Amino acid sequence: MKKRTVAVLLSCVLAIGMFTGCGNKSTNDTKQTNAEEDQKAADEVAKLIDDIYVQERTDETDDQCVAAKEAWDKLTDAQKELVEGENADPDYFGRDTGDASKDDPLNEDGIGEKELLVVSFGTSFNDSRTADIGGIEKALQEANPDWSVRRAFTAQIIINHVQARDGEKIDNVDQALQRAVDNGVKELVVQPTHLMHGAEYDELVDTLADYEDKFDKVSVSEPLLGEVGEDAMVVNEDKEKVAEAITAEAVKTAGYDSLDAAKEDKVAFVFMGHGTSHTAKVSYSQMATQMKDLGYENVFIGTVEGEPEETACENVIESVKEAGYTKVILRPLMVVAGDHANNDMAGDDEDSWKSQFEASGAFDSVDTQIFGLGEIPEIQQIYVEHTKNAMESLGETSSASASGTQSVPEDGVYSAKFDTDSSMFHAYETLDGRGTLTVKDGKMTFHVSLQSEKILNLFVGKAKDAKKDGADVLEPTKDTVTDPEGKEETVNGFDIPVKKLDEEFDLALIGTKGKWYDHKVSITDVQPQ
Incomplete structure (x- = not known):
């Protein structure tokens, strides 16, 4: 009887084990299927993002932007974390960069006969776009109430990003110029917010040439740093004003009464620009020369791209270290505080400037100031002055013409x-x-x-x-x-x-x-x- 009972029990145990084994297999298969479906959904969104991460606008762009956002919104939080493509990642739609509704794209019709078109590279960071680009545009409108200020971006990638994520439509240069033609604009002044006469500026001038005969008068204003000059030792009034303005702002933000007070505290200020292979890259070297000419010994110039060579991160670290400064404050030498400022300069990745300065072990502290140049009033006034000069070249404010000389x-x-x-x-x-x-x-x-x-x-x-x-x-x-x-x-x-x-x-x-x-x-x- 006991043997029989034991046998029955063993049979039951084996049966339960078989059922349990089948259950585990079924559960694993379900999990695997769900994971595959999650990845497939994420990959589809990544493909849609990559399709609009392009520098050319097409007839399909508007629909593609809508499709990408709708597909993203259908993903679960777990699926959103799986989005990864050639350029796509969860931050494309998921990162909070501020309230886009506070920004004015300045793409209205009803322009009138005189337009001031403000052309920027652009940024998808909403707060920076409002404070930096918007700050410049507002200053220009205030200084020129008889002109209609409108906006254009040169980076279609950024235009698409903002449109897809926030539903805000910003004109590219061709769209803005065609809008001006359609509105009957006769006098057009173009004010680039670009830092220098680099590749973006050259492309702007080339595009404008296709529309020049459609206006009675056209004038293109200087970028922020003015003329490039012949070599690294050439500076100008614009570079001097910029150097003074950005240094004063950095010192004030850091809580010092003066640059000398910061120097006594062993603080070095490092301004990080973008860098370029264009011949205009000498502008960064000129800014370094300008800092020296002003006696700003604890101010250094660097670039993300490391062009020119002396502006590469490792070289700037060495220069600051050799000069004996033990505290570093990083701040962008860029009109906007966008992706480069937040990630390349202040990010947590090991290749960010903040991480590289910390990894050198040469400094007691490394801090960042994430502010663009565009929100500094003194910088805005440089653009105002450049615009004034461009308008004068059209004869707008010529006293001689007005008086009938x-x-x-x-x-x-x-x-x-x-x-x-x-x-x-x-x-x-x-x-x-x-x-x-x-x-x-x-x-x-x-x-x-x-x-x-x-x-x-x-x-x-x-x-x-x-x-x-x-x-x-x-x-x-x-x-x-x-x-x-x-x-x-x-x-x-x-x-x-x-x-x-x-x-x-x-x-x-x-x-x-x-x-x-x-x-x-x-x-x-x-x-x-």
């Missing part, structure tokens, strides 16, 4: 303004941008004392013609001027023949490097002297 005044000597397309090519700083216009026997000659002796010759016409044999090159005079401190200085002056007032003409120049450069100038605001 004749194209050739009566014989005599007059004071007049020397308007140029470059912040590096201008009258000496204490002359308020002016020179002397002499009219004799109906012929006009304008004399201007330039900023230094670095411009060796001028030529009325294009640079290509200045190089030809027999070209009528203007020779300099040696002018004595008084600097802001009351000291006398010798600079080069030139007598320039003028055919018409209030009208741009070509004036090429050659500097100490022996290269001719094209420029546009005009003689305006003629006043009796």
